[in-house]
Amino acid sequence: MAPTTAAESVVLLTGGTSGIGRAAVRRLAATGATVVTVGRDRERGRAVAADVTAETPGRVEFRRVDLADQSAVRNLASAVDDEYDRLDALVHNAGLSSKERRETADGVELTLAVNHLAPYLLTHDLVDLLGATRGARVVVTASSVHRRGKIDLDDSEDLDALNSRSGYDALDAYARSKLANVAFTLELAERLRASARTEGVVANCVHPGFIPTTGLYRDVSWRAKLLTRLAGAVPGVGTDVEEGARRLVAVTTDDAYADRTGLYVGGDGPEQPSAAARDAALRERLWRLSAALVGVDPDWP
Ligand SMILES: NC(=O)c1ccc[n+]([C@@H]2O[C@H](COP(=O)([O-])OP(=O)(O)OC[C@H]3O[C@@H](n4cnc5c(N)ncnc54)[C@H](OP(=O)(O)O)[C@@H]3O)[C@@H](O)[C@H]2O)c1
Secondary structure, three states: OOHHHHHHOEEEEEOOOOHHHHHHHHHHHHOOOEEEEEEOOHHHHHHHHHHHHHHOOOEEEEEEOOOOOHHHHHHHHHHHHHHOOOOOEEEEOOOOOOOOOOEOOOOOEHHHHHHHHHHHHHHHHHHHHHHOOOOOEEEEEOOHHHHHOOOOOOOOOHHHHHOOOOOOOHHHHHHHHHHHHHHHHHHHHHHHHHOHHHOOOEEEEEOOOOOOOOHHHHHOOHHHHHHHHHHHHOOOOOOOHHHHHHHHHHHHHOHHHOOOOOEEEEOOEEEOOOHHHHOHHHHHHHHHHHHHHHOOOOOOO
């Protein structure tokens, strides 16, 4: 997204109805961009679209989509592909943590489905539109929590492990999904670079900071809620949605990130992600399993 063409830019940002995403929608629309945003809550989504469109030079369009549903993700991609002839940035920001193990209609554990598989499938289905847009960017809201994530893909139980079938712990499932975000971004960056179809498309991920005031912590255990509140009260530990949105939007629009790819970016710029996220064999395996879970050919873009 070069600043000179900001007014023509089209951004698709998931999870713009609340928290970091809602603040990021406003910042993006302030550049004059058209922002298509999605979430499940129609009322909050319509309010964001109306308020931000009225108050900024940009335009915000809300679509009600449940990203846990793979057919809804496919429909979203095809609607964006039909309606727009460019996609300057695809920002995967929607995310959740679920206190109990829930399974989607597609038979996938909910945290994995929304936080990782939806970005995988949406990027897959929009990769040609991204490739056709000069300087397009893919940005993923990851987390420093990815450092405690484990993805054990050593045996035939791969899918079960990824799906938390062998025992569920909410924080482990969330951390695993955030590790998947970083591993996916790094693998995507390499693949985008290697494909003639996606010349110039970059992929980076962001840690927005620990922000205890968002909706992310609404479905965690009472113990986790208490710990989050306590940690948030310690000076210097937490930050706010504006800082999270600032980080996300910087990677999405700043010239400094236009030609950089495969980065994990924190508050002070690029950081080294965990060893697991950098493990090329794990990334490749995760890529193939993700393709199988959403029913696409893994050899893309
Ligand atoms: N807050 C933190 O401390 C923190 C730290 C590191 C990373 N993050 C990451 O930041 C991102 C944004 O989270 P947040 O903290 O701003 O939390 P939030 O206020 O709960 O926002 C989450 C957004 O995701 C959307 N979403 C959740 N499930 C969805 C689904 N099934 N389909 C469609 N949209 C869905 C929500 O929309 P609806 O409610 O309308 O469905 C909402 O707009 C997440 O990826 C999170 O993992 C947060």
